[in-house]
Amino acid sequence: MSGTFVGMPAFPKAAHDAVRDTTLRANLRHATHTIRDKRAVAVAELADWAALREAGRQIKDRTLHHLDAYLVQLEEAVTAAGGTVHWASDAAEANRIVADLVKATGETEVVKVKSMATQEIGLNEALEAEGIRAYETDLAELIVQLGEDRPSHILVPAIHRNRGEIRDIFASEMGEWGRPAPDGLTDRPAELAEAARLHLREKFLRAKVGVSGANFMVAETGTLVVVESEGNGRMCLTLPETLISVVGIEKVVPTWRDLEVFLQTLPRSSTAERMNPYTSMWTGTTDADGPTAFHLVLLDNGRTDTLADEVGRQALRCIRCSACLNVCPVYERAGGHAYGSVYPGPIGAILTPQLRGTRSELDASLPYASSLCGACYDVCPVAIDIPEVLVHLREKVAERGGPGHRLEKAAVKAAAWVLDHPAALAAGERLASRTRALHPKRLPGPGASQWTESRDLPEMPAEPFRDWWKRNRT
Amino acid sequence: MSQTSRDRILGRVRRALAEAPAVREPARAYLTAHAPDDPAALLDLLHENLADYRARVHRATEGELPALVAELLDRHGAATVAVPPGLPPAWLSATTAEQRHDEDTPLTPHDLDGTDAVVTGCALAIAETGTLVLDGGPGQGRRALTLVPDLHICVVRAAEQTVASVPLALPRLDPTRPLTWISGPSATSDIELDRVEGVHGPRTLQVVLVTDA
Numbered sequence: 001m002s003g004t005f006v007g008m009p010a011f012p013k014a015a016h017d018a019v020r021d022t023t024l025r026a027n028l029r030h031a032t033h034t035i036r037d038k039r040a041v042a043v044a045e046l047a048d049w050a051a052l053r054e055a056g057r058q059i060k061d062r063t064l065h066h067l068d069a070y071l072v073q074l075e076e077a078v079t080a081a082g083g084t085v086h087w088a089s090d091a092a093e094a095n096r097i098v099a100d101l102v103k104a105t106g107e108t109e110v111v112k113v114k115s116m117a118t119q120e121i122g123l124n125e126a127l128e129a130e131g132i133r134a135y136e137t138d139l140a141e142l143i144v145q146l147g148e149d150r151p152s153h154i155l156v157p158a159i160h161r162n163r164g165e166i167r168d169i170f171a172s173e174m175g176e177w178g179r180p181a182p183d184g185l186t187d188r189p190a191e192l193a194e195a196a197r198l199h200l201r202e203k204f205l206r207a208k209v210g211v212s213g214a215n216f217m218v219a220e221t222g223t224l225v226v227v228e229s230e231g232n233g234r235m236c237l238t239l240p241e242t243l244i245s246v247v248g249i250e251k252v253v254p255t256w257r258d259l260e261v262f263l264q265t266l267p268r269s270s271t272a273e274r275m276n277p278y279t280s281m282w283t284g285t286t287d288a289d290g291p292t293a294f295h296l297v298l299l300d301n302g303r304t305d306t307l308a309d310e311v312g313r314q315a316l317r318c319i320r321c322s323a324c325l326n327v328c329p330v331y332e333r334a335g336g337h338a339y340g341s342v343y344p345g346p347i348g349a350i351l352t353p354q355l356r357g358t359r360s361e362l363d364a365s366l367p368y369a370s371s372l373c374g375a376c377y378d379v380c381p382v383a384i385d386i387p388e389v390l391v392h393l394r395e396k397v398a399e400r401g402g403p404g405h406r407l408e409k410a411a412v413k414a415a416a417w418v419l420d421h422p423a424a425l426a427a428g429e430r431l432a433s434r435t436r437a438l439h440p441k442r443l444p445g446p447g448a449s450q451w452t453e454s455r456d457l458p459e460m461p462a463e464p465f466r467d468w469w470k471r472n473r474t
Numbered sequence: 475m476s477q478t479s480r481d482r483i484l485g486r487v488r489r490a491l492a493e494a495p496a497v498r499e500p501a502r503a504y505l506t507a508h509a510p511d512d513p514a515a516l517l518d519l520l521h522e523n524l525a526d527y528r529a530r531v532h533r534a535t536e537g538e539l540p541a542l543v544a545e546l547l548d549r550h551g552a553a554t555v556a557v558p559p560g561l562p563p564a565w566l567s568a569t570t571a572e573q574r575h576d577e578d579t580p581l582t583p584h585d586l587d588g589t590d591a592v593v594t595g596c597a598l599a600i601a602e603t604g605t606l607v608l609d610g611g612p613g614q615g616r617r618a619l620t621l622v623p624d625l626h627i628c629v630v631r632a633a634e635q636t637v638a639s640v641p642l643a644l645p646r647l648d649p650t651r652p653l654t655w656i657s658g659p660s661a662t663s664d665i666e667l668d669r670v671e672g673v674h675g676p677r678t679l680q681v682v683l684v685t686d687a
Contacts, residue, residue: 027666034667051504058500065497068487081650087480139673140664156664163665189665193673200674205583221649231621231660231675238617238652239583249483256649260641261504267603271663274523275603275640278675279655280617286652288580289616300479304486310494 008340010365015334024160024335031159036326038272039379045274046264055261057383060317063254064307070219070252071298077222081284083294088246090301095126097297098211098244102132105242107208113226113236114138115213116154116320117246117299119342120355123211134211135177135203137232139196146173152336152344154322155270160335163187174199200232210240210291214247215319216262217296220255223283224296227266227276237280243291248299250307250316262319265381269321302355311392315350317382322347324376324386330369339366346376350389358397367393429464436460507638509602516601517632517683523604527658528671529679533632536684543593543627544568546680550625552590556581558615565593565629576615586622592676593627594620597653598635600643604658606630606681607643609651617654626676628656632683 008014018024043049063070075085088094102110110127112118112134124134124145136145143158144151147169151157158166167187174181174195179202181195212233216225224245226233237243253259267276285294307313325331325345336344340362341352349366358364367390376386418425439460442452509519524531534542547555547569555571566573574581574589581589595613596606606628608614613629620626630636637643647653660675671677 031667046508048504048508055500055502055504058498062497062500065491065494067491068484071484071487087483089479089482093479137674138664139662143664156667158664166665189668189670192665193662193670197673201587204674205587218649223649229660230662230673232673234617234621234654235674238621249487256644260644261502263640264504273527273657275600275605275655275657277527277656277658277661279653279657281649281653281655283650283652286610289610289652290618298483300483300486304483304490307487308490313490 008362010361011334011338011340011369012365014338014340015369018335018338019333023162025333027160027162028332028335031156032326032332035272039269039323039326042268042272042274046268052261052265053381053383056265056381057317059253059258059261060382063252064250064313064316067249067252067307070254071249073219074217074222074252077219078284078296081222083222083284083296086295086297088297088299088301091121094121094246094297094299094301095123098123098246099127099130099132101242101244101295102127102209103130105209107132109133109135109207110209110211111135111137111203111207111236111240113210113212113228113233114141114157115211115246116342117213117248118211119151121246121299121301123246135200137200137203137236139193139230142196142200143169146170146177150337151342153325154320154343154345160337163189163192166192170195178202204235204239207236207240209242209244210236212236212243212245214245214251215266216259217247217252218256218259219252221283223256223281225259226280227278229271229277231278234278234280237282238290240291242293242295244295244297246297246299248301249303266319266321269323269379269381306354309354312350312354312389314384315347315354315389317384318347318351319382321381323379323381327375327379329371329373329375334369339369346370346386347384350386350393353393358393364397367397426464426466429466432460433463436462506641507602509638511638513633513636516636516638517685520599520601520604520636521683523601524658524681527604528661529604529658529681531681531683533683533685535686539629539682539684540564540566540568542682544570546627547571547591550591550678552625554589554591556586556589556592556619556623558592558594558613558619560612561593561595562613576619583618583622586618589623591625591627592619592623593629595629595631596635598637598643598646599630600637600640602639606656607647608654608656609647611651617652620654620656621675624672624676625678625680627680627682629682629684632685
């Protein structure tokens with residue numbers, strides 16, 4: 001995945017630092033609580049929500065089950081409509097294809113609508129290396145790009161930034177990239193949005209190449225769908241002469257009719273709206289309307305490996321609504337950056353280690369970045385059982401073994417002996433209570449310290465519960 | 475190169491699914507519509523939901539439409555208006571704004587950027603979600619027309635163009651046409667989730683629901 005995340009520490013270390021950043025925690029808490037409350041209202045408007053969720057799950061499962069056939073059907077339909085389809089096994093190949101397509105136009109800059117797939121493959125960096133500048137045009141992505149930052153949320157990539165921070169970034173950085181921010185820019189959201197409008201409009205009007213992802217691809221008709229709010233998507237999809245869309249192979253749906261499910265569940269789950277302000281749908285190219293050349297790059301990059309895992313493949317149902325992020329107690333405190341991936345939160349914790357494997361310390365730590373409370377499963381509009389996959393991935397990581405897991409076994413064995421010997425347990429408890437002033441915040445030694453680095457140890461009570469009970473109740 | 479990747483990916487998909495148990499045809503136990511099947515109630519719902527997402531909504535008869543369009547253009551100080559091919563000339567018969575027709579010589583992006591407003595019809599409107607759907611048909615024009623000018627006035631022929639829901643809208647649309655679904659004006663919630671209208675699309679969306687009487 002994206003080179004931006006190379007060298008990231010494992011989740012416990014990253015989270016350890018993030019939870020102590022009080023500004024970050026306040027920004028995140030405000031944002032996630034606002035959006036989760038609104039979402040609940042939007043969902044409650046539909047009496048048939050459970051049936052829509054089940055239909056979404058079944059449509060996606062069926063799609064995955066016949067993915068080869070639907071991809072071939074999609075390719076035929078897109079080609080028949082005047083588009084060109086490319087297949088990319090991995091990030092390097094996808095980046096190569098896009099760079100070559102841009103070079104063939106003779107252009108050295110592209111405008112981009114926010115796309116998880118292109119972030120995943122690190123397209124901007126790859127284009128940069130080829131002398132091509134990619135401009136992000138989603139307001140939040142612009143904030144991230146200007147701030148030389150990384151996105152921290154699927155839907156609201158700059159969720160970790162407050163208005164004051166955004167003002168400072170715009171005032172100091174916009175001039176480096178084009179039209180500077182107006183003098184005397186304040187931190188009012190309307191003014192900040194206006195500054196982004198003026199800054200980006202000149203880029204939209206001269207852009208010859210647009211790059212996008214897609215929310216859905218319809219196999220039956222070859223239609224691509226992008227949902228968005230700001231109109232930057234419409235700008236990128238319609239004003240340039242060449243449009244290049246990079247889309248994960250799991251984004252296909254079989255029929256035009258299937259959109260009736262996802263266009264009801266996606267906006268309500270993600271932005272808590274009945275419908276997002278703009279939805280664009282296009283099929284190949286159209287005479288005298290929009291780009292004259294359309295290229296679709298179908299991206300694997302680990303998806304077929306994920307598909308091969310019978311428990312884990314349900315992660316490919318994901319429609320990137322980000323509802324799971326907004327309800328997750330771990331995400332709310334640790335923030336998106338701690339996950340070290342473009343896919344943060346609960347879905348990231350199962351998607352990332354499947355897409356790129358668990359060889360790195362970071363990726364092996366992600367299945368543990370959860371309290372397994374299940375809130376993510378409850379809100380998921382395609383019913384991905386995230387806790388089930390987390391446990392499954394933990395098993396896989398544990399099976400490979402390692403010092404942590406040998407110690408765990410020894411600890412459990414010791415605990416079993418103590419619990420079988422009540423006198424020893426009582427003596428231990430009393431000793432623990434009497435020495436509590438001396439207790440460290442963290443346990444020493446490998447294994448135990450890994451646990452307590454990312455969790456505060458509970459404070460020991462002044463006396464053991466069983467002593468208290470004896471004194472008061474017997 | 476590309477051919478090998480295609481074969482490799484399809485091969486991996488087939489291997490991944492070799493052991494997978496069969497899946498059933500999806501059950502569609504959800505509702506076709508949530509709104510009552512009553513034209514007047516549907517129109518009220520459309521009106522309410524459009525307004526809820528900060529579109530300005532008006533009602534007019536066919537006869538009142540030209541004067542209303544002229545007044546809306548005037549109210550926004552629109553001196554120039556883009557006109558898609560096939561727009562009924564009567565709709566703009568009362569305005570003094572300069573009309574820029576997007577016909578033989580298409581307006582360039584810069585032309586559009588220098589145009590204050592656009593007036594269009596639509597393909598249909600969805601009441602439950604407060605959505606207008608444009609399909610590039612007569613009176614709607616290409617997608618850039620309703621994107622670059624800052625004011626969009628959209629006329630809905632209420633009786634024949636209003637549907638209740640998304641499931642009822644899709645069968646009436648042709649997926650091979652470029653489609654734009656519009657639910658309120660351009661908006662962002664990227665700054666502390668405060669909603670701000672008008673980032674890159676038109677900052678103002680005026681909708682006229684044309685009723686027969």
